[in-house]
Every structure is written in structure tokens, then in C-alpha cells.
Amino acid sequence: MKVAVLDITGKDTGRKVELSKDVFGIEPNNHAIYLDVKQYLANQRQGTHKSKERAEISGSTRKIKKQKGTGTARAGSIKSGVFRGGGRMFGPRPRSYSFKLNKNLKRLARQSALSIQVSDENVVIVEDFNFDSPKTKNFVDVLKALNIDAKKSLFILDSENTNVYLSSRNLKNSKVLKASEINTYGVLNANKIVITESSLEGINTNLSK
Known part of the structure; x- marks a missing residue:
């Protein structure tokens, strides 16, 4: 499928690129998609x-009452979880929530996420751009020109x-990634995906079978 290439002012350059x-x-x-997003959030x-x-x-270790004859349950420590101020029974312990997924499944998930965004017409291809210095205003101007300043x-x-990364860092609704850093959650969490022309080759290389 062919998609028009825009410049950072939002105008059509007259060129088109082929999406794999x-x-x-x-x-x-x-x-x-579910498994890859689950892994991302777990990590x-x-x-x-x-x-x-x-x-x-911290507390006394003495036996708080005699073993028999009280008519209630036996109790040996004030630090037991059944008493106020005692330790928590089966409480949380430090642990890692991460788990592994195989490479082919992750590739399939990312292909699926990009395909969904393309089918919903949420992908924009722009020619490569750069800023002379990091300025949030420059990045905001690009968002307004592409009519996505109110979108994620x-x-x-x-x-x-x-320069581009630092210019976007103060904007909570915009994120900048390299082609090698694409993840399923990030793709689906955005309302608009803006892909630079030169990054298409890297995306195809990383996600092609």
C-alpha cells in the first residue's frame, strides 16, 4: 500500500512510499497483542x-496466656498476625513480575499493532527532520502543522x-522512539503514529520475518 509523504509543515511533498x-x-x-502488552506492563x-x-x-516473646483452660484459642506470641500490631500473614515480598516471550510472538504483536493503526488511518509518514537546537516550541509547531497537537x-x-527528543520531553502527550525501540503498548497507546521516511527501512528490517 502506498502512503503520501508529508513535510513538517503538513504539506504533501508529492512523493509516496510503499508500506510493507x-x-x-x-x-x-x-x-x-495481549501477551506483549501484558509483558510490557509487568516489566x-x-x-x-x-x-x-x-x-x-518488635514485641515481647513471652507466652501471653496459659495454653489451656481459657476457653479461647491458644496463643503463644503477641506478634502473631491475628493480633492488632502483629505481623502480616502471607504479606507481599519483593519479587520480579517479568516473564519471557519468544521473539516471533513479539514480532507478530508489533506487526499486528502497526497494522491496526494503519487500517484505522492513524499513521502519518513525514520526511526526515531535525531542529537546530532543543526547543519545545519547535516540536509544538510540528504537532500543530500535522493537526495532532490535541492527540496522543x-x-x-x-x-x-x-534535539528532537529533548524538544518533545516536556509534552506529556507526545513520545519519541527509535525504530529499534518500537513496542506494542506504545503503538496502540497513541492516537497518531508519525513515522519518518528513513525509519521505514529500520522498521521493516526489525519486524520482517
Whole structure:
């Protein structure tokens, strides 16, 4: 499929690029998308949660009442989780939530995400651009020219571009990634995907079979 190439002022350059059907035109696999997004969100979790258990509570170690004859349950420690101020029973411990997915499934998920955005006409191809210096105003001007300043946007560049990245960093609704950093969550979380012309080759290389 062919898509028109725009410049950063939003005007048609008169050129068109061919989007690979193997990357941008497949039948989306919803389960692959689910697993990849689940892994991405799981990897964001710090897993540093911790509560004190009975062995970590400060308190008396004496037996608080006699074993028999009280008519209530036996109790040997005030630090037990059944008493107020005692340790938490089966509380959270530090752990990693990350899990592995195979490379082919992750590739399928990202192809599916891009295909969904293309079919919904949410992908814009622009010619390569750069700024002389990092300025948020320059990036905002690009968003307004492309008529996406009120939308959540994802810019995909061919390589690391410090000026463009720093210009976008203060904008909570815009994110800039390299072609090698594409992830399923980021693609689907954006309302508009802006792909630079030179980054298409990198996307095709990374996501083609």
C-alpha cells in the first residue's frame, strides 16, 4: 500500500512510499497483542513491595496466656498476625513480575499493532527532520502543522536525535522512539503514529520475518 509523504509543515511533498504488507498489512493477532502488552506492563512494575511478618515485628516473646483452660484459642506470641500490631500473614515480598516471550510472538504483536493503526488511518509518514537546537516550541509547531497537537502521538525516528527528543520531553502527550525501540503498548497507546521516511527501512528490517 502506498502512503503520501508529508513535510513538517503538513504539506504533501508529492512523493509516496510503499508500506510493507508483511509489517503494516497483516491480519492482527489479538492474543499476541495481549501477551506483549501484558509483558510490557509487568516489566514496568518495580516489585519492591514489602510488609513485616511476625519474625520482623518488635514485641515481647513471652507466652501471653496459659495454653489451656481459657476457653479461647491458644496463643503463644503477641506478634502473631491475628493480633492488632502483629505481623502480616502471607504479606507481599519483593519479587520480579517479568516473564519471557519468544521473539516471533513479539514480532507478530508489533506487526499486528502497526497494522491496526494503519487500517484505522492513524499513521502519518513525514520526511526526515531535525531542529537546530532543543526547543519545545519547535516540536509544538510540528504537532500543530500535522493537526495532532490535541492527540496522543508517537514519533518514530530512524536513529537517536537529541534535539528532537529533548524538544518533545516536556509534552506529556507526545513520545519519541527509535525504530529499534518500537513496542506494542506504545503503538496502540497513541492516537497518531508519525513515522519518518528513513525509519521505514529500520522498521521493516526489525519486524520482517
